Amino acid sequence: MQNKLLTGVLIVLLCIFVGVAVGSKRAKDSVGKEMLQQQSEIVSILKKLEEGKAGGQDSLVLSLQDLQRRVTLLEAKLDQAAGALGQLGQRNAPPQPPEEDYGKAYDIPVDHSPIVGKKDAAITIVEFVDFQCPFCSRFHAPIKQVLEAYPNDVRYIVKNFPLSFHPQAKPASKAAFAAGEQGKYWEMVDAILADNSNLSEEKYQELAKKIGLNVDKFLKDYKDKDAQWEEWIQQDLTLGEQVDVRGTPTFFLNGKKTMARDLNGYKNEIDAILKK
Structure with missing residues (x-):
């Protein structure tokens, strides 16, 4: 049971850590640092669980609950970072030309044209x-x-x-x-x-x-x-x-x-x- 749960957690974390690695480089520093701190705490809890240092069944449940809480928090921070990146992309996007105006009449002189x-x-x-x-x-x-x-x-x-x-x-x-x-x-x-x-x-x-x-x-x-x-x-x-x-x-x-x-x-x- 414990191994199955840990395996599931690790799969979730792998996906999140990829987002952290990319997002933390481009999002605001405060959000990125907090994401990395949560990642470090999660890794520490996982190590204790893998090494069997979590104590008895009650301690294991508490550790897993703490792990779940930190994963949820990390997901929220990742969403926050993604939102910041989206706004940054919109600000840096090149301005789009206005739609062509087919009702506007232009003055086009003949000049040298046959x-x-x-x-x-x-x-x-x-x-x-x-x-x-x-x-x-x-x-x-x-x-x-x-x-x-x-x-x-x-x-x-x-x-x-x-x-x-x-x-x-x-x-x-x-x-x-x-x-x-x-x-x-x-x-x-x-x-x-x-x-x-x-x-x-x-x-x-x-x-x-x-x-x-x-x-x-x-x-x-x-x-x-x-x-x-x-x-x-x-x-x-x-x-x-x-x-x-x-x-x-x-x-x-x-x-x-x-x-x-x-x-x-x-x-x-x-x-x-x-x-x-």
């Missing part, structure tokens, strides 16, 4: 794009469908938002700007986003030839005007931060973020605006 569609169109769609982003590639086709469905009512503007982990995003933006020097910015944009899985300078040269550019002039503009392309890309990045762009692609419809990603989604929002 426009496709009528310049006085009632609807302006702005996309912050990373040309190496697979989702930008996936959601580009619906934009082309929107432009075909609303040739007089919608204009489309691209702002560059190359992400740091996409090494070809910025060069692709520059390739589009260089193509724009020959009046084929949008053709290059469409060509890149049609398949952006294997971008490289060789790929841009291949696409330049495919869309009918003077390849020599394209390469010259691509390299010689690098400082200008860098400046424009940086302006777009700064603007993106100002209008709370958190990833790519991010679309704005008349200055408001939109979750539309297919033709029907865009039609619902566009038609509602045109009816006003």
Whole structure:
């Protein structure tokens, strides 16, 4: 009976001591010290029981009762330490960004960005794009469908938002700007986003030839005007931060973020605006 009881106590204590070892290092000093003191007293009682120094049956019962009391106290202190650790974790947790506001209208100037569609169109769609982003590639086709469905009512503007982990995003933006020097910015944009899985300078040269550019002039503009392309890309990045762009692609419809990603989604929002 005694051995079974001692075995059960030891199993409980093992679990508690693990918590003490971890918790006492990070909880407040006073709580940790008191936990360690109770642990020491419990170990002392256990040693007496194991060595048969607890005396007769009455002394054994008293020792076990004392042991139970100290285990209960230690469990309470461990809970207290865990609560303190939880509060500490909450205080040290990084602040979470506020939820995105899809009702807020941002001022997004055109600046250096090319426009496709009528310049006085009632609807302006702005996309912050990373040309190496697979989702930008996936959601580009619906934009082309929107432009075909609303040739007089919608204009489309691209702002560059190359992400740091996409090494070809910025060069692709520059390739589009260089193509724009020959009046084929949008053709290059469409060509890149049609398949952006294997971008490289060789790929841009291949696409330049495919869309009918003077390849020599394209390469010259691509390299010689690098400082200008860098400046424009940086302006777009700064603007993106100002209008709370958190990833790519991010679309704005008349200055408001939109979750539309297919033709029907865009039609619902566009038609509602045109009816006003």
